[in-house]
Amino acid sequence: GAGVSQSPSNKVTEKGKDVELRCDPISGHTALYWYRQSLGQGLEFLIYFQGNSAPDKSGLPSDRFSAERTGGSVSTLTIQRTQQEDSAVYLCASSFIGRGLYEQYFGPGTRLTVT
Amino acid sequence: KNEVEQSPQNLTAQEGEFITINCSYSVGISALHWLQQHPGGGIVSLFMLSSGKKKHGRLIATINIQEKHSSLHITASHPRDSAVYICATLHQGAQKLVFGQGTRLTINP
Numbered sequence: 001g002a003g004v005s006q007s008p009s010n011k012v013t014e015k016g017k018d019v020e021l022r023c024d025p026i027s028g029h030t031a032l033y034w035y036r037q038s039l040g041q042g043l044e045f046l047i048y049f050q051g052n053s054a055p056d057k058s059g060l061p062s063d064r065f066s067a068e069r070t071g072g073s074v075s076t077l078t079i080q081r082t083q084q085e086d087s088a089v090y091l092c093a094s095s096f097i098g099r100g101l102y103e104q105y106f107g108p109g110t111r112l113t114v115t
Numbered sequence: 116k117n118e119v120e121q122s123p124q125n126l127t128a129q130e131g132e133f134i135t136i137n138c139s140y141s142v143g144i145s146a147l148h149w150l151q152q153h154p155g156g157g158i159v160s161l162f163m164l165s166s167g168k169k170k171h172g173r174l175i176a177t178i179n180i181q182e183k184h185s186s187l188h189i190t191a192s193h194p195r196d197s198a199v200y201i202c203a204t205l206h207q208g209a210q211k212l213v214f215g216q217g218t219r220l221t222i223n224p
Binding site: 107 | 148150157158159160163201203209210211212213214215216217
């Protein structure tokens with residue numbers, strides 16, 4: 001695949017359950033980002049991975065949210081004990097970080113609905 | 116106050132009109148993205164620019180670093196241009212994007 005892929009595309013879960021969202025970045029891209037788009041809230045940054053550096057977790061809204069990136073490629077965003085306010089579209093993006101500035105390429109997103 | 120402000124929030128125009136969407140930001144940046152999001156669709160990066168002007172087809176993006184302002188122009192607008200256009204800034208020394216609230220553009224035939 002040439003682009004960023006995410007799975008599942010849609011997820012409906014009950015309040016209190018844990019969910020895992022997956023992101024496959026573009027091959028060779030060293031940086032991976034998670035963003036969230038809530039209804040009426042616009043897009044917001046969640047977490048950023050770059051190579052082997054410690055991730056920038058400054059955007060995670062609570063300790064129920066965590067993310068990991070295995071082998072410098074695939075990433076999983078985990079939300080524990082989901083709440084209704086977690087309902088949003090979760091977007092992943094990747095880019096190649098080197099000299100200069102590189103564009104971020106976005107995946108199609110995972111629409112999470114917490115009932 | 117959002118660090119990135121877009122105007123207008125909503126814009127409706129007739130096919131063929133020249134469209135301008137504005138973006139202002141409050142802190143120093145290393146680059147600015149213009150993104151396009153179709154209803155139910157993903158996000159596509161239209162431009163990334165740090166100075167001057169870029170053109171791609173009917174789309175033109177400009178940025179004035181001193182005034183902390185960018186504009187996205189669409190010439191000869193078409194109904195397929197209907198989408199939400201989002202301005203996002205990359206702060207100096209950081210890699211995370213800060214997003215504007217978006218401009219919903221509707222082009223009527």
